[in-house]
């Protein structure tokens with residue numbers, strides 16, 4: 001029997017999962033790695049730690065599944081998106097740490113682009129709003145600030161890649177420099193209509209084309225693992241950004257289908273088919289995937305901080321010892337006690353796009369307890385999701401009837417119930433909540449004929465639990481309007 005191995009390189013951990021032909025998890029190994037915060041608002045990772053942790057969990061997952069590397073039919077890659085790595089082509093060594101998607105250091109470059117009136121130009125071509133979130137200004141920052149790198153980049157001696165590209169490069173022993181459409185669409189230098197790097201944007205940011213990877217479909221044999229890694233050459237056959245992979249893993253194949261992934265941040269993606277919808281309300285137009293010679297698009301609402309706020313309760317405030325504890329604490333109080341928490345740690349993404357917003361806790365009284373704060377943090381995840389669902393309905397003209405959910409935080413039943421309550425629609429949690437990894441496995445498996453087609457994949461999706469809304473609409477709107485008020489007070493804070 002054969003299996004598919006998925007490598008899910010996330011913001012806080014590297015994960016490897018072995019799936020069988022029914023899409024069941026056979027083994028799963030996870031490893032957290034270091035977050036580097038050199039200055040307020042800056043976030044970096046060590047690219048070597050990304051690679052080493054990823055390969056370690058891949059080997060362990062094969063071992064724990066009780067199988068041999070030759071039993072792996074294909075490898076699928078999925079990754080934290082936008083995070084930018086530049087490395088030396090000859091030595092394979094990074095020239096700087098990975099600049100993580102959350103990093104705000106390039107906010108001034110973005111301000112300048114906006115002031116010069118490039119917002120519409122960038123949006124038309126890339127589907128994105130100008131923000132430090134995306135790779136483009138991060139590449140520029142490395143070229144401008146790390147000595148000697150620009151000269152080498154012009155000669156193609158240093159290479160740029162998002163994390164998928166970095167992993168594939170290393171897995172193939174430095175032979176293959178590629179990315180897929182979904183990852184390319186997050187760089188702010190890729191033209192999502194012409195399906196090529198955009199020369200005018202490259203000129204604007206002063207980025208040489210020679211350092212960029214080749215852009216390929218998301219389901220495709222890109223190359224084979226170097227023999228010294230697993231002892232056999234395994235095809236690397238799937239590559240997609242983690243949020244697009246989750247949309248695929250949730251089998252959201254029909255236009256209008258929507259999912260929300262609850263990880264470090266929350267990312268809502270709606271499949272819009274072969275049509276690229278333009279958003280007027282701060283959503284992103286992005287490429288869902290390229291498959292069978294076609295490219296499919298999605299509308300995306302990116303929320304930067306959700307599960308990361310739970311981690312902050314653990315590591316920053318130290319008022320919980322693990323994430324699971326939040327469920328019990330939140331249900332110990334009947335409501336939030338009037339406390340609202342806006343997790344604008346790195347500014348706010350969709351639909352506000354304010355790089356200068358910062359976090360706040362408001363409504364504190366003498367009666368406020370740890371339970372209220374914890375509850376306010378969980379509630380903030382659900383409110384932010386509603387912010388995005390509202391604009392998504394407006395932009396697409398599609399009424400959202402249910403929300404499919406996945407990601408690490410969906411095990412929290414309080415959060416899922418509150419989400420259904422605050423949206424006023426049912427929330428559906430599938431049996432396999434590792435849909436990001438599953439999506440990458442499906443993309444890889446389809447490329448090598450392990451699964452026949454997308455119809456077969458859609459038939460594998462199974463419901464675990466459906467959360468029905470039970471809050472009355474008056475209470476729902478009262479809470480939500482308080483939330484909006486709290487957000488308004490966090491905006492622009494860093495600029496004042």
Ligand SMILES: Nc1ncnc2c1ncn2[C@@H]1O[C@H](COP(=O)(O)OP(=O)(O)O)[C@@H](O)[C@H]1O
Pocket residue numbers: 010011012013262263264265306307308309310311323324325326327407408409410411412
């Ligand atoms: N029971 C829980 N309740 C709330 N949040 C949780 C729970 N379990 C995990 N999380 C949060 O989910 C996130 C992990 O989800 P995961 O999908 O692994 O994230 P990522 O891929 O972004 O690293 C963490 O930020 C963690 O704080």
Ligand SMILES: O=P(O)(O)OC[C@H](O)CO
Pocket residue numbers: 009010011012079080081082101241242243263264265302
């Ligand atoms: O690491 P995750 O799962 O939180 O995903 C990060 C996103 O891809 C950033 O755009």
